[in-house]
Amino acid sequence: MKRFLERFYLAIIFLFLYAPIVTLIILSFNKSRTRAKWGGFSAKWYLALFDNQSIMEALSNTLFIALVSSLAATIIGTLTCIALSNMKAKARNLFLAVNNIPMLNADIVTGISLMLLFISFGMRFGRETILLAHITFNIPYVILNVMPRFRQLNPNTYEAALDLGASPVYAFFKITLPDIMPGVLAGFLMSFTMSLDDFVITHFTKGAGVDTLSTKIYAEVRKGIKPEMYALSTIIFVTVFVLLLIVNLAPAKERREQAKTKRFSRR
Amino acid sequence: MKNRQSRLLALPFAFWSALFILVPLVMIFYYGLTTKTGQFTLDNFTAITQLEHIKALGLAILLSAVSTAICLVLAYPLAMILSKLGANQSALIVLIFILPMWMNFLLRTLAWQTLLEKTGVINSILRFLHLPALNIINTPQAIILGMVYNFLPFMVLPIYNALIKLDKDVIHAARDLGANSVQTFIKVIFPLTLPGVISGITMVFIPALTTFVISNLLGGSKILLIGNVIEQEFTQTNNWHLGSGLSLILMLFIILNMVLSAVFDRNGEGGMMG
Structure with a gap:
């Protein structure tokens, strides 16, 4: 029960921190020019961005x-x-x-x-x-x-x-x-x-x-x-996210391997 | 590397910090304590007692104090949960809180408009669940939410760093000697992490007290905090002397905060960087 509550609390905080970011990513795919209404899915701002x-x-x-x-x-x-x-x-x-x-x-x-x-x-x-x-x-x-x-x-x-x-x-x-x-x-x-x-x-x-x-x-x-700004922010955020994921997963794997070799050598 | 010559390597920094940190602060004092014709005056400093200024300062103190309290209440249990996840996760945890900074701070704050509006995302969900609507956009509550959202990481990270450095044997000793978990927390864990807490409080309170952006974006530009007043003196009214004078008031709070954190954190243990 305590474990569940802890996980639930983490999830709520996580949602709080990342809800605006998800919102911005969704807005970058909004066909309509204003953020007030959803005009359907479109990737056009990603193209318009490079002409701006x-x-x-x-x-x-x-x-x-x-x-x-x-x-x-x-x-x-x-x-x-x-x-x-x-x-x-x-x-x-x-x-x-x-x-x-x-x-x-x-x-x-x-x-x-x-x-x-x-x-x-x-x-x-x-x-x-x-x-x-x-x-x-x-x-x-x-x-x-x-x-x-x-x-x-x-x-x-x-x-x-x-x-x-x-x-x-x-x-x-x-x-x-x-x-x-x-x-x-x-x-x-x-x-x-x-x-x-x-x-x-x-x-x-x-x-x-x-x-x-x-x-x-x-x-x-x-x-x-301008919606192009949402598109640009999404590109920057996703790029950094992917880069950090790679950088952080790589050493974790290395550490595991190291731990493994250590165990073997101790034998 | 115990040689004298290597100390010369501090020269660029000494020069840089004198020119770009110390001299600019002297400039604020100079502008704050003079009139446009260069005469000495305390008027810019005492202008804080004017009703509109004191109201803006009072509101800023109130909102930032409430935000700091909310951040502390949210962050402490969060840091405790995170600190239990294991030491090799700590880089990842720091990352989770730093990562949002790669989405522009203004856009992230503006996104709360979309979420909070009358017909926004949160109200649509509430309506779907037949719950009463939340009308806090353009109110002080929205500003508090923006402050908590933006500065929560600055509270979590110092407390988290203090918690993972905590000697587990001390906790075990307290338990062995018969303290229950609440007593252990009050008598052992909390006092030992106090430097982290103090560091977190200063890192949240000062930016919240002095913000003009969050109040501008989420307060509908009708609610003026002391930061807004100062910003307007510099960018709209162009009265740098009054703006500097009011900034001196802010610096009083900052110095008070520095002293407070220096007293509680002599060894620099409660820092952001671990």
Whole structure:
């Protein structure tokens, strides 16, 4: 009975989290232009999507900003973690406290503070200002993912490499980097996701005429969302879902195999 | 890697965070505490006492507090169930909560319009079951629902991380010493996961308190929260000084929250990242 209740509760929460997503996927196949009524099944929005210049431009802006900002954040963040792991606790905690500010601060405050900064620098608002803002809020996600890896690191292997004549840079790439790689990848993926999903900070740091998918959707709210947007979101979501499924099922299988060999070897 | 040179690798970050984190915060203080002609004033700060502003702040506090409470009540049992599923599942569980973020946040929130409308999906189901209709679209309740929907993962993940790190022997010890399951929960499990709970509360309360998007999309743009007021000062009225002054009020709440989580979570145990 308890087991049933637990499963039931999980199902309800799952339904709550995914009902809007299912709704959006269904809407992307709606023949009628408004979301108010169901006009029959149609895949026409998926074709219309690729002819819609402005959506395609917003998509390319979004992907460009997400990719470049998460790459930049991954590099800066990982370098910072190397330095932090060599610092005394006091200095390290100071850095980590500053690093936490964009995480704990409200998006709206981060957004307007960057807007005021760019204005006082006399910068033109456009793709570059969005990019700078996204790098800023992405770095903390990288540092928070990479830093724990450094704590788990065995310092002896790195020092052994140095004793055996490796240069610090060579030893880093051969010894340290493989060990922290899962954290670096997780940080990269998380910041890519955050950049892709961001609206508020982009809203305050974008210029007129430059749109990401989020700001474009926000502008369309009053006059009604174009169905092509539902189609695009469905494509993105399903692609990521399938990719993550493959990535997550593969290691699970590997682990099972490993467990099997371990059992055999113990015999 | 105990050499001094490697510390220089923190320079890009030091430079970046000074320029894009610290200076911008100083800018808010500068704008918030000056007039358009650059004179010092507290007017933008004390403007919060004007009726429309204090109402927007009060409503924001009320709605975000209710949403945070609902998230906590929903998330704790959820995290307990999930933590029992086994350690090798944890990546998958995190994934289930991160995955929705790949569908645009605005679209996901807008989809609740379709679900909640008078002739929407939920009401059609309710009518089919001969149950009374649910008319909450464009009301504060709809905003609460939007907040809970968007921020629930931020409550689940820290609590889940705290629960899977819990030493099972401590629970067994409590049971061996005669505590029943309720006592074990109140005296052992809950206090040990408190850092996760506090972390979850801050991660839900602050974004809920400061949102202007959810109230805009689900509140029918008639319900103004403090976030909406500030956003309008920047994008419509163009009174950056007043907007900054009101943001300073929000920053008070954020700092309070930071202090609170620092006190309860000295070792950084209750984080999102496990």
